[in-house]
Amino acid sequence: MKILGLSCFYHDAAAALLVDGEPVAAVQEERLSRRKNDAAFPIEAVEYCLDVAGLEPEELDAVVFYERPMLKFERVLTTALRAFPQSWRSFPHAMKNMLGEKAWVRGIITSRLGVPGNKILFTEHHQSHAAAAFLTAPTERAAILTADGVGEWATLTVGTGTRGASGTSIQIDREIRFPHSLGMLYSTFTAYLGFAVNEGEYKVMGLASYGEPTMADAVRKLIPRTADGAFRLDLDYFDFHTTAKRSFSEKFIRLFGPPRSRYEPINLATDEGRRFANCAASVQRVLEDILVDLTRDLHDRTGLPDLCLGGGVALNGVANARILKESGFERLFVPPAPGDAGCALGAALYADRIHFGNPDRHFPDHPFWGPDPDYDALPRIAAEDKFPHEDLTEEALIEETAGDLQAGRIVGWIQGRTEFGPRALGNRSLLAAPHAAAMRDRLNRDIKYREEFRPFAPVCPVEEAARFFELPPGGARLARFMSGVFPVRPEWRGRLAAITHVDGTARLQTLERSFAPRLYDLIQAYGRRTGVPVLLNTSFNLAGEPIVCTAQEGYSTFRRSGVDLLIVGNTRVRKRSRAAAAAAQEEELV
Amino acid sequence: MIKKKGRLRRQLVVMGSAFGSTGDLARGLWKGGSDRKLMVPLAIFLCATGLLLVLAAGVEALAPFIYSIF
Numbered sequence: 086m087k088i089l090g091l092s093c094f095y096h097d098a099a100a101a102l103l104v105d106g107e108p109v110a111a112v113q114e115e116r117l118s119r120r121k122n123d124a125a126f127p128i129e130a131v132e133y134c135l136d137v138a139g140l141e142p143e144e145l146d147a148v149v150f151y152e153r154p155m156l157k158f159e160r161v162l163t164t165a166l167r168a169f170p171q172s173w174r175s176f177p178h179a180m181k182n183m184l185g186e187k188a189w190v191r192g193i194i195t196s197r198l199g200v201p202g203n204k205i206l207f208t209e210h211h212q213s214h215a216a217a218a219f220l221t222a223p224t225e226r227a228a229i230l231t232a233d234g235v236g237e238w239a240t241l242t243v244g245t246g247t248r249g250a251s252g253t254s255i256q257i258d259r260e261i262r263f264p265h266s267l268g269m270l271y272s273t274f275t276a277y278l279g280f281a282v283n284e285g286e287y288k289v290m291g292l293a294s295y296g297e298p299t300m301a302d303a304v305r306k307l308i309p310r311t312a313d314g315a316f317r318l319d320l321d322y323f324d325f326h327t328t329a330k331r332s333f334s335e336k337f338i339r340l341f342g343p344p345r346s347r348y349e350p351i352n353l354a355t356d357e358g359r360r361f362a363n364c365a366a367s368v369q370r371v372l373e374d375i376l377v378d379l380t381r382d383l384h385d386r387t388g389l390p391d392l393c394l395g396g397g398v399a400l401n402g403v404a405n406a407r408i409l410k411e412s413g414f415e416r417l418f419v420p421p422a423p424g425d426a427g428c429a430l431g432a433a434l435y436a437d438r439i440h441f442g443n444p445d446r447h448f449p450d451h452p453f454w455g456p457d458p459d460y461d462a463l464p465r466i467a468a469e470d471k472f473p474h475e476d477l478t479e480e481a482l483i484e485e486t487a488g489d490l491q492a493g494r495i496v497g498w499i500q501g502r503t504e505f506g507p508r509a510l511g512n513r514s515l516l517a518a519p520h521a522a523a524m525r526d527r528l529n530r531d532i533k534y535r536e537e538f539r540p541f542a543p544v545c546p547v548e549e550a551a552r553f554f555e556l557p558p559g560g561a562r563l564a565r566f567m568s569g570v571f572p573v574r575p576e577w578r579g580r581l582a583a584i585t586h587v588d589g590t591a592r593l594q595t596l597e598r599s600f601a602p603r604l605y606d607l608i609q610a611y612g613r614r615t616g617v618p619v620l621l622n623t624s625f626n627l628a629g630e631p632i633v634c635t636a637q638e639g640y641s642t643f644r645r646s647g648v649d650l651l652i653v654g655n656t657r658v659r660k661r662s663r664a665a666a667a668a669a670q671e672e673e674l675v
Numbered sequence: 676m677i678k679k680k681g682r683l684r685r686q687l688v689v690m691g692s693a694f695g696s697t698g699d700l701a702r703g704l705w706k707g708g709s710d711r712k713l714m715v716p717l718a719i720f721l722c723a724t725g726l727l728l729v730l731a732a733g734v735e736a737l738a739p740f741i742y743s744i745f
Contacts, residue, residue: 132677135677141676154696155696156703159700159703162714162718
């Protein structure tokens with residue numbers, strides 16, 4: 086069967102294609118349209134997926150949308166009516182937003198792809214998250230927890246999944262419904278701290294390390310626990326259910342103080358800056374405590390050793406590490422795309438394995454489902470630009486790049502198919518030496534143009550990771566897709582200053598050779614030279630842009646930023662020294 | 676290769692399928708208990724308004740007439 090999964094219209098539109106139960110392609114629309122967090126109908130992503138399989142849209146057996154739009158509309162309508170009269174201002178906006186396009190997904194898919202309506206299926210939002218988490222994990226039986234801002238009604242679900250020769254099932258046992266939502270709580274603080282909602286949550290997590298959870302009791306007032314171990318939001322502190330303009334209320338401001346203006350930088354040397362950091366630390370602590378309680382209860386009830394975690398909340402690596410350490414689960418699986426983009430894949434898998442009852446299949450344990458770069462493009466563009474380029478042998482590429490990294494150069498690294506999900510896991514990465522804090526500052530200042538409190542991640546061969554990082558049992562697995570934050574061993578913090586966050590932790594990626602062989606060899610070569618087989622690995626993009634996808638985009642980013650050399654496949658382009666650049670310019674003028 | 680359709684044709688396809696979607700919504704609300712049943716007329720009215728929006732977006736010549744309805 087040929088099944089296309091789609092997610093779109095909220096944030097991170099994506100498409101994923103399964104052929105006979107096997108994933109063929111999956112990509113976020115933003116990587117192709119070049120609009121960050123593009124939520125539009127993913128027509129370019131669909132075209133790419135169909136091209137990879139050599140299919141026409143009419144050859145698809147099913148197109149699966151990742152949620153039920155009419156159920157979502159029912160929630161929006163019900164919420165607006167419940168909040169009346171406070172919601173009267175936002176009501177027309179909400180209706181226009183829903184009914185202009187989002188409600189008519191079946192018709193839109195038919196009109197854009199020409200697929201008849203009877204081939205279009207819908208899964209529930211959290212079913213898609215659960216399927217993306219469980220059906221991509223190397224386990225046959227696991228507890229499942231999904232948590233995000235909101236889907237249709239559910240904001241958090243718990244259940245179990247079983248797969249194998251006897252069939253596949255995902256059983257959701259309990260759910261928490263809108264407006265009571267961990268994701269909305271965190272997003273409200275994201276907005277309060279002056280960051281963009283659905284985009285700046287990871288900045289809150291980064292900022293939290295600079296503060297102390299001195300306001301945790303105040304945050305707990307916002308989210309009292311219920312007798313059954315769940316939670317509810319005290320809606321007096323929130324406005325997201327009554328207006329789209331602001332998510333926190335006046336009562337919230339009376340409790341926490343004035344919100345931060347997004348145009349004012351956070352100065353951690355001031356009382357105000359520290360208040361914001363403490364605020365971030367407090368909401369982070371409360372989120373972690375609740376997740377640990379919920380997962381501990383889930384472990385006690387199911388007795389299973391494995392937990393699959395999905396939904397946007399699963400991007401919180403600090404919370405994931407605490408869950409692994411304290412919940413009782415032995416292994417924690419977070420997919421490379423736990424957010425809404427991953428739901429495209431989840432919806433397709435749910436339809437294949439559960440709706441159509443097709444047999445379970447092994448799911449390849451990597452995130453590389455996007456486009457390959459055009460390896461001929463870099464020599465061509467570099468030649469047009471009169472930039473010297475070299476084609477290197479495998480051995481020379483590895484050894485010379487390791488030398489460049491050792492010399493403090495920043496490398497743009499493009500190899501193979503692009504990653505599906507928000508993390509650069511080795512195929513679209515910026516690589517650098519992890520030793521000096523000056524490297525972190527240079528990356529923040531000259532390339533990523535971002536806040537100084539944002540940390541960078543390390544990548545390390547899996548068999549070496551425990552030497553440098555304090556990994557609990559199951560930690561290496563959680564770090565496979567950079568889903569956990571772990572302490573750097575104290576004796577290494579000085580030599581790994583560029584990737585060690587202020588609290589002594591790092592969001593580690595552990596690497597097996599089969600996962601990304603060339604990167605693995607590069608790290609080992611770097612380790613032979615320096616004694617530390619660890620590299621700084623950050624996404625290959627500039628602030629506000631999606632991660633690069635093609636060689637051309639990589640070259641453009643290379644030219645516009647402080648990246649020293651670019652490697653696409655075996656081709657290397659190096660920035661000229663100032664003297665050489667001036668000479669070349671002079672030559673051009675003559 | 677995905678065949679590109681004209682905007683009007685696309686909007687007409689969307690409109691054609693919207694009745695089924697509206698029906699699904701109304702059925703869901705009807706089965707959802709007495710308080711939800713009360714929302715059925717409002718939901719149908721809003722969906723009809725939404726369809727007008729879709730139509731207006733597809734056929735620009737109709738926009739002034741639709742504007743005058745409100």
